[in-house]
Amino acid sequence: MIKQFLDDPSLLLNAVGEGIYGFDLSGNAVFVNPAAERMTGWRADELLGKKIHQYHHHSHADGRPYPADECQIYCTMFDGKHRQVKGEVFWRKDGSHFAVEYTSTPVYKDQQLIGAVAIFRDVSKQQQTEQALRDALAQVNLLSDQLQEQNNYLIAELNEDWQESGLVGKSHIFHTMLEQIKLVSPTDSTVLILGENGTGKELVARNLHRLSARSKQSFIKVNCAAFTASLLESELFGHEKGAFTGANEHRKGRFELADNGTLFLDEIGELPLEAQSKLLRVLQEHEFERVGSSQTRKVNIRVIAATNRDLWEMVQSGRFRIDLYYRLNIFPITVPPLKQRKEDIPLLCSNLIAQLNKRLGKQLKGVSKKAIAQLQAYDWPGNIRELQNVLEREAILSKQSVLQLSQPLRSGAALISNTALNLDEVQRLHILAVLALSNWQISGSQGAAVKLGMPESTLRSKMRKLAINKRS
Known part of the structure; x- marks a missing residue:
């Protein structure tokens, strides 16, 4: 199986969820993966050997021309520099467009620049969620200004509502976080909780579960830093009897225990790369196998993750998968430090x-x-x-x-x-x-x-x- 991947690495590129284009130094497409076809509507055989910029990167969202010499992907082919680009759109074959974020990376062979690879993803839904959150927060701020004279009463009332939750405070930054919790709790969206040690990230996770439709089901916590890489897979996915030394009986993993409930992955930044790929599969397909078993098991879970680390910096240094980062970072909530x-x-x-x-x-x-x-x-x-x-x-x-x-x-x-x-x-x-x-x-x-x-x-x-x- 490994030899099959080594002989044909396009198998891996075709399987990922992000769109991938490969270019030669003339800017012509030499590779187009299925995800790129699905997102843009352009088939690979329509683009190979042609300048893709002319097809779906030729203008900005407002219709202004986007000259090829300003294209960040093409720039990478000239200067060999890696780029990360946000705030642009790609045009589909049907004339519509979608918001996109992409990276442009140079490709070298024998220390000679031979082309570039662009990896992109559709961020339309993420932008819609962010805009809805901004609109909701703007409405909250407007109401807060209108009711300033009743501020003490409103604070007392809100604190009474949250008193049993353990989340108490009257500061604006804290109330902003509470509004985010209330907005996303009723959904099944994945939430990434960010913040320093000791700020109460687990408390936020428990309240996201408490306010959700899954509140009567299990809330299962996994501290990703508490297990060695070899034990973590068994802890997450369970194992069969005899799967490894010491596995004397069948054991359910945390994913099975959290079925129909919420799984809280604390310190997600400590997750080994091998476990990251398996976690990504569960998030994408909602299925997994126990260690030592070939039987595929389905689960219905909501995932909440937390970390005190800079995951994007870890992505850039190769210590955290970019596709897993995007899967987890759907709705980030930052817990403010006490200072x-x-x-x-x-x-x-x-x-x-x-x-x-x-x-x-x-x-x-x-x-x-x-x-x-x-x-x-x-x-x-x-x-x-x-x-x-x-x-x-x-x-x-x-x-x-x-x-x-x-x-x-x-x-x-x-x-x-x-x-x-x-x-x-x-x-x-x-x-x-x-x-x-x-x-x-x-x-x-x-x-x-x-x-x-x-x-x-x-x-x-x-x-x-x-x-x-x-x-x-």
């Missing part, structure tokens, strides 16, 4: 303290005005997760019903020496804070061991000695 919504800190504190009262059996009434001012003066590199850790630590230490800050805030672990604590207690608090900032990931480049500057084995040893676990 951009400091006015929400009083509401967040109230919500977090209510949770702490239940969990710790406390009867805390709130946070002092002085402490709120200190919290709002801090930049929160660990975001809401760090705020939660600070409040929990103060709740444990406090003998009063209104919390004060017993320790100045400091970047990283938010700790300074305290004569009331011995060395082990200070170490324990520091390690707990860093683990929380790392989402309890110990190993890897984003793990707590690296941030603490110690080997993974040393950190695990200290955790055992100091009785640190996720329930600490």
Whole structure:
């Protein structure tokens, strides 16, 4: 099978969902894949050996001529530079046009430029979705201006609606995110949640599920960074008995468990390339095979993914598939960092303290005005997760019903020496804070061991000695 692909690489090019054109140095088409035919209406035999620019790239959307010497694809053939182009249209054979994004890449043989490859996709639906979102947000802003005098009442009402969700705040940037959640929740569209560690991306995912028609079905989470490349495939797709050493029984994967529900792929940027191709197939075809099985299984799932990484930068460096990126990036939602919504800190504190009262059996009434001012003066590199850790630590230490800050805030672990604590207690608090900032990931480049500057084995040893676990 591998030899078949190597002998005829056009098999792979013909299978992809993006349109692909190959050009010689004269600008004539030498390759046209089926996806390009479907999108443009032009058959390959009508274009091969001819200048495609004259057929569907000859003018702009408003009808203005688009001279060939300005065409970015042709420019690549002259200067050998890679280009990424947005905001243009391709014309179909029937005279209609569609919005397009494309890349133009030079092709070399024996270090000599011999042509170029253009890969393009129809972004009409994406632009329609984005415009609908802009229109909806403009309407929200208009209503917000009209009802400014009733602002306090509206904020209180909205917070009451979302109180049980864990998503609370009154800042404009936060309310913009809530409107995005409400717009996309009723659909089955794939959502990509972007944001720093500790901002609450999983909470957003759970609320997308809660507000959807799938809310009574399963919400299944997979942390893509928590498994090795060899185990991740089994975790996602399941395996048959005897599929590999240690596979002593049949096991359903997360895709099967999420059937008719929602699958949340956290830290999607950590997904190995091999698993990325298999995930793409499930998103496109809604089918997969368990490890060790040839039986194809169908699933009906909604996928929500989250990452704190720049996926487009990973695409450009070859670490993330461009076709998977486009499949996931249908409706991106950015969760703002806490430093951009400091006015929400009083509401967040109230919500977090209510949770702490239940969990710790406390009867805390709130946070002092002085402490709120200190919290709002801090930049929160660990975001809401760090705020939660600070409040929990103060709740444990406090003998009063209104919390004060017993320790100045400091970047990283938010700790300074305290004569009331011995060395082990200070170490324990520091390690707990860093683990929380790392989402309890110990190993890897984003793990707590690296941030603490110690080997993974040393950190695990200290955790055992100091009785640190996720329930600490």
